[in-house]
Amino acid sequence: MRRADRLFQIIQILRRHRGPVTADAIAEELETSKRTVYRDIADLVGQRVPIRGEAGVGYVLEGGFDLPPLMLTAEEVEAAVLGAQWVMARGDPELSRAAQDLIAKIAVAIPEHLRPLVMEPASRAIPKWNGPKDALDMAAVRRAIHGGRKIALAYADEQERVTRRVIWPVGVGYYEAVRLLVGWCELRGDFRSFRTDRVTEATFLEERFPERPAALRARWRKAAYEQWKRHKSAREAAERPDAA
Numbered sequence: 578m579r580r581a582d583r584l585f586q587i588i589q590i591l592r593r594h595r596g597p598v599t600a601d602a603i604a605e606e607l608e609t610s611k612r613t614v615y616r617d618i619a620d621l622v623g624q625r626v627p628i629r630g631e632a633g634v635g636y637v638l639e640g641g642f643d644l645p646p647l648m649l650t651a652e653e654v655e656a657a658v659l660g661a662q663w664v665m666a667r668g669d670p671e672l673s674r675a676a677q678d679l680i681a682k683i684a685v686a687i688p689e690h691l692r693p694l695v696m697e698p699a700s701r702a703i704p705k706w707n708g709p710k711d712a713l714d715m716a717a718v719r720r721a722i723h724g725g726r727k728i729a730l731a732y733a734d735e736q737e738r739v740t741r742r743v744i745w746p747v748g749v750g751y752y753e754a755v756r757l758l759v760g761w762c763e764l765r766g767d768f769r770s771f772r773t774d775r776v777t778e779a780t781f782l783e784e785r786f787p788e789r790p791a792a793l794r795a796r797w798r799k800a801a802y803e804q805w806k807r808h809k810s811a812r813e814a815a816e817r818p819d820a821a
Contacts, residue, residue, distance in 0.1 A: 586606075590607075596637070597636060600635070600636070608789060618630065651694055661679045661683075662680075663702040669711060671716040672716075708753075712779075715756075721746050722746045724790075727746075728779060729742075729780040730742055731777045732777065733776075742765070743782070755772050756773040757772060759771075761793065
C-alpha cells in the first residue's frame with residue numbers, strides 16, 4: 578500500500594469509530610507495523626489533522642475535520658459504475674447491496690453534469706449470475722480473510738467424496754462459472770482452491786493462523802507464480818519440434 582493511501586485509510590479508520598482506536602487495531606487492519614502507524618500518525622498531526630492520542634487508550638479524530646470533496650473524471654465514474662454493476666450481479670447478497678449503495682453515493686457526490694453517467698451508463702455488466710450458489714457465508718469468509726482466522730471445511734470433490742480440513746483463507750476468486758476460495762490447507766500442507774458450491778459445511782474459528790494475512794498472500798502469490806512458470810515451461814517443451 579502506498580504511503581498516501583495508508584494515511585488516507587488511517588483517517589477513514591478513525592472517522593468510522595466513535596471511541597479511541599489503538600495503534601494495534603490500526604496496524605492489524607492496514608497489515609503493517611505499529612512503528613509505521615506511529616510514524617504516520619505523527620505525519621498527519623504535523624499536517625494539522627486534528628488527531629488526539631492518549632497513551633494506553635488510542636487515537637481519536639477530533640470533530641470538524643473533513644476530507645476534500647470527491648473529484649472524479651467521467652472515465653472514473655463509468656469505471657466505478659461498471660465495476661459496481663458487475664459486483665451487483667455476481668457478488669454475494671451483502672456485496673451486492675454494498676455495490677448498489679456505492680452507485681447511489683457516487684450519484685450524490687459527483688457534480689450534476691456527470692450524473693447521467695451513473696443513471697444511463699454507456700457500458701453495462703452482465704445483469705445476472707448464472708453460476709452455482711455459494712454453500713457458505715461469503716461475508717463471514719471475507720471477515721475471516723481480513724482477520725487472519727481459520728475456517729474448518731467439509732468439502733466434496735467431483736466424485737462427491739467428502740473430506741474435512743482446516744484452511745487459512747487467502748482470498749476469493751470470481752470466475753465465469755464458479756467462485757473459488759483459496760487458502761493454505763493444513764491437511765495437504767499446501768495452498769488449495771475450493772469451489773464455494775462444493776463446501777458442505779463451514780465453521781468459522783476464532784483461532785488465528787500463525788502468519789500475517791499479508792505475508793500469507795505474498796507466499797500464495799509466489800507459489801502461484803512458480804506453478805505458472807512450471808506449466809509454461811512444460812507447455813513450451815511439448816511444443817518444441819524435437820519433443821516428438
